[in-house]
Amino acid sequence: MSARTWARDLSLGARFAVTGGREGWVRTVLTAVGVGLGVALLLLTTALPSVIGKRHDRDDARTDFTFSSRKDIPRGEDTLVSAHVDTSYHDEEVRGRLLQPEGPEAPVPPGLHSLPKQGEMYVSPGLKKLLASKDGALLRERLPYRTAGTIGDSGLMGPRELAYYAYSDDIARHVGSDGRVARIKQYGDVGEAQDDEGLPPVLLLLILVIFVVLLMPVAVFIAAAVRFGGERRDRRLAALRLVGSDGGMTRRIAAGEALAGSVLGLVFGTGFFLLGRELVGSVDLFGISVFPSYLTPSPLLALLVALAVPAAAVLVTLFALRGVVIEPLGVVRTARPARRRLWWRLLLPVAGLAMLSPMIGKGNENGDFNEYLVVGGVLLLLVGVTALLPWIVETVVGRLDSGGVAWQLAVRRLQLSSGTAARMVNGIAVAVAGAIALQMLFTGVQDDFTQDTGRDPSRAQMEVDMTAPGKADLVAGKVEERFQRTKGVAAAVALSVDSVSERRKDPELSSDITVGTCASLREIADLPSCHDGDAFALPAPSDPGQGPGDEVDQLLKPGLQLYVDPSFSGSPKGAEVVWKVPDRLPVVKQRHDALQNEIWGLLVTPSAAPAAALPQMSGRVYVRLDHAVPDATEHVRNTAAALDPFSDAWTWVSEKTSDQYEAIRTGLFIGATCVLALIGASLLVSQLEQLRERKRLLSALVAFGTRRRTLSLSVLWQSAIPIALGLVLASVVGLTLGAVLQKMSQVPVQIYWGSVLSMTGVGAAVVLTVTVLSLPALLRLMRPEGLRTE
Amino acid sequence: MTPPSGSLLAAEELRKAYGPTMALDGAHFSIHPGEVVAVMGPSGSGKSTLLHCLAGIVPPDSGSITYNGAELATMSDAQRSALRRSEFGFVFQFGQLVPELTCVENVALPLRLNGTSRKEAERAALGWMQRLEVDDLSKKRPGEVSGGQGQRVAVARALVTGPRVLFADEPTGALDSLNGERVMELLTEAARSTNAAVVLVTHEARVAAYSDREIVVRDGKSRDMERAV
Amino acid sequence: MCTVLGMSIGHTLLGLLESGPRHGYDLKRAFDEKFGHDRPLHYGQVYSTMSRLLKNGLVEVDGIEAGGGPDRKRYAITEAGVTDVHQWLATPEKPEPYLQSVLYTKVVLALLTHRDAADILDTQRSEHLRMMRILTDRKRHGDLADQLICDHALFHLEADLRWLELTAARLDKLAQAVTR
Secondary structure (H helix, E strand, O other): OOHHHHHHHHHHHHHHHHHOHHHHHHHHHHHHHHHHHHHHHHHHHHHHHHHHHHHHHHHHHHOOOOOOOOOOOOOOOOOEEEEEOOEEEOOEEEEEEEEEEOOOOOOOOOOOOOOOOOOEEEEOHHHHHHHHOHHHHHHHHHOOOEEEEEOOHHHOOOOOOOEEEEEOOOOHHHOOOOOOEEEEOOOOOOOOOOOOOOOOHHHHHHHHHHHHHHHHHHHHHHHHHOOOOHHHHHHHHHHHHHOOOOHHHHHHHHHHHHHHHHHHHHHHHHHHHHHHHHHHOOOOEOOEOOOHHHOOOOHHHHHHHHHHHHHHHHHHHHHHHOOEEEEOOEEEEOOOOOOOOOHHHHHHHHHHHHHHHHHOOOOOOOOOOOHHHHHHHHHHHHHHHHHHHHHHHHHHHHHOOOOOHHHHHHHHHHHHOHHHHHHHHHHHHHHHHHHHHHHHHHHHHHHHOOEEOOOOOOOOOEEEEEOOOOOHHHOOOHHHHHHHHOOOEEEEEEEEEEEEEOOOEOOOOOEEEEEOOHHHHHOOEEOOOOOOOOEEEEOOOOOOOOOOOHHHHOOOOOOOEEEEOOEOOOOOOOOOEEEEOOOOOOEOEEOOOOOOOOOOEEEEOHHHOOHHHHHHOEEEEEEEEOOOOOOHHHHHHHHHHHHOOOOEEEEOOOEEOOHHHHHHHHHHHHHHHHHHHHHHHHHHHHHHHHHHHOHHHHHHHHHOOOOHHHHHHHHHHHHHHHHHHHHHHHHHHHHHHHHHHHHHOOOOOOOOHHHHHHHHHHHHHHHHHHHHHHHHHHHHHOOHHHHOOO | OOOOOOOOEEEEEEEEEEOOEEEEEEEEEEEOOOOEEEEEOOOOOOHHHHHHHHOOOOOOOEEEEEEOOEEHHHOOHHHHHHHHHHOEEEEOOOOOOOOOOOHHHHHHHHHHHOOOOHHHHHHHHHHHHHHOOOHHHOOOOHHHOOHHHHHHHHHHHHHOOOOOEEEEEOOOOOOOHHHHHHHHHHHHHHHHHOOOEEEEEOOOHHHHOOOOEEEEEEOOEEEEHHHHO | OHHHHHHHHHHHHHHHHOOOOEEHHHHHHHHHHHOOOOOOOOHHHHHHHHHHHHHOOOEEEEEEOOOOOHHHEEEEEOHHHHHHHHHHHHOOOOOOOOOHHHHHHHHHHHHHOOOOHHHHHHHHHHHHHHHHHHHHHHHHHOOHHHHHHHHHHHHHHHHHHHHHHHHHHOHHHHHHHHOO
16 A cells, blocks of 8 residues: 555545535534634643743743842842732732832833833733723722833733832832832842742642543544534445445545544634634633733644644544445445443543542642543543443443334434444533532532631721831821721721830740720720720730740739830841830730730730830721722722821631632533533534435425424434433543542542532533524424425 | 315315426316325426325415315314324335334334324234235334335335325335336235225326326326316 | 228328318328328328218318319318317327327327317327226236236337327427427
């Protein structure tokens, strides 16, 4: 067999694919769209490393300082003070930097041509849009700067990122005293890069499984797509045999047809990918947006896709024609195919489980998963679905018998070609099994990530932490007043906190001192009576492990001389304010529903407080919101930002759930639904083709009085039976895989019935939709015109 | 012309157009119980359309069709379907057997559509298959039997409900002479034995020779030869 | 056969006269042109046929030209003659092999005289079918020999019928050809 004959036959087949008239085109285009969608997904996958890498590079390039990399740099002509003033707005994060250049040589962050001047800021296009919109009104209040320009792409992680650089002349004095402010000489490449500690094992597991689960149905789908319209193709091949081509030649011609479809699919896929790439720029997922230019497939992987997809198409076609004898006068399926054997089909999932089992329980140790075993095991389990399904469909359908006419018609048809049915459903089954397993894993992991925050949202809904040394007016009710005047605030409680010790420098003992009005102090402790000028002792819990205990109690002595904000060698000097504990110091108890959980030490009213220390103290404001006011949270944040640009305002929740997991689960559900819809489309195509081929028969059936309902029902059963079987198998495999994955990540095994129900529901919806959509064609074909001889 | 009294199925002044072509342009027809009437005429003359109209498969544009005194035009589609299920039987040239059902299941199908239980329907089907000498094929699928055998299975299926009118559209069109004759012999014998009327559409004289009389359709118009002479 | 042919020559000549009175010589020419492709009519045959028709009152002498002789007579068709042609055309021939020439003559004459030629064919088919029904019935109840004999006849009759169908399908063309 020379290469030339191969080339000749393949190209002949390719010509058939595009010159077969309207029908031929439709078939080729369908194949191409199917393959194209798969290819686009594959290209996206190959581009992911580049996305992660490029985002990482951009982030590196604009890094000003990290908390661990801060060094003492002397002020100079080439220094810049940068302060982190990130905020959040409507649940979106805004990256904020205040910049104070200290000389003409001060570094300029990437994406900017020059540094902002007094009262100016540079904003990202995303933020610019937000500020200009009605939605951004409150954020405009918070950022009282004039927009001087936009940050270029090179300074952003993604096109939708919210970020700004604003000028400030008041931050240099915080260098050294506040961790969020530092003096820098350059952007990017800051000392020791963050340790590449790798992904946590559970996350790695998730990512690996997601890849396998999403790509498997794609592979199955591509395999099914190259066989669209198979029966019609077989007939054409028979015609070729009639004019004298031999068996091998017809097979090669068929392979050529599939090749043409898949090559066209590659073109479509590239188109879909490029289209999707442009769309990606306008999508913001989990607060992450990506520049289209990031989505560059790695050339090697793209080449692999370009070669593997057509090769797979040819192999699948040849494999499918294996059991088909193409005779000149029609296609004969080699009689009844040998009964499918069970043992090797069972072997696949069992082997998959065996590969996964050694890794059970490695999730939370630092022990790593063997990636190959994980991927191999999951792959084998899912491939096991595709191997088991034909056997199950054949066996079950072979036993179905009694029932109405519609049922009988459907069952008999399935018995005659259970393989075709199983092939169509395979993709659905794999997708559903994978989705169920993943959702179970997510649910488990998510439970792990749901934590008790120790906050009681019924007492306060927001907390504003301010570490603004130098603002004396933060106490004495002034702050409370400011917040209470804020729109949407029902009540505000302000406390100032610092530490006190027995020595000026390097003390051995330490306690907290909390300053607040009587009303404020009452929010944390039960006070018998209170007037301005009083002070109280709140002993630390004595249970070991619950608090500092004795250490604190030794300082709660009336008349004792203490130092507020002592200094420690190696750190910037503290305020070291001398203060004498008042003589009257009643011992009080913490309120059972105190605003703050772990609180002890000295509780002092403003008049009794060490006045000199007040400006040094950090403030904490607890806010009760009036939820009737829209955007109350944003109003509070604005007030906080106005009082202190470094303030940190956050909302209280009793349990902290990671929103991301919920979002990923939703995303996964949508993804699986899309895969199912895709498969539903191919199901519809083959259904319609089958109906068209039976035009005359349908008309004859109608002639002798068959009800439309009967035929419609039979069409429904015909897709419902295999899909029901597929979904049952998929649920079993999915639940098993899910349980194994949960065990692997040491999450208590629990079945998430919601996902089983939702996925099977979607599967059922696909069947119904396919049936409903094929009904118009069915009814049209059932018209008596079909009886007329052409 | 008024239909001769006592006719089972009669049609007057039928007109039916498919687009611009008049398939029927004033056709008449009548048949008595137990009578075999051949509908002859060249291809495209409208014979099949006449059969489809008579059987209530296609409603005519105008004209009347009465079965047993009842006007077909006043019946709903469902009623006409029911009529076809219970009173009429059909044999076509080809493409009428459901390929995935076995022969006996195919024959039993009309009975099952009428609600007969499967067991009973298949017993009756087997009886008819015996009469048409194809009972040995009962477990085979249509793809596994010859054309003549398949056509006999189709005849058995058409007769299984005990129809009063049997519509046969070129029933031997795909068969050779010998097989065609055998099918015609069995078909007419079976019809006569049940006193069923047969509307036999054919362009072959030797098939039409199994009829009692013929009508000729030309350009959508019919001629009843017996009454014309 | 000859009688059939002889009978049909009389009817044919009568039919030709329907379009108007002709001389014997004209009649021969017209006959030869339409029907006598390989066997032209003899004058004697025309003369004897016309005198028989004259005797039966189906034609009459319209006038005699100078010089006398039978071929100088001009004949015209009588009422009885028209009726006779009509009856002849409407009566189907007994289905027998080798009918073509008679049927062909009938069809052409019908076209020439603006009668419905399709009618003639339908009537003839009906007659054929009547015969075929008898043969088919005989075959059904007879032994193998009967069946084979009947089949032979049936196939010949079927061939006739096929020719009839074909002719019917081509009547329009034929009408153009003969009335040219």
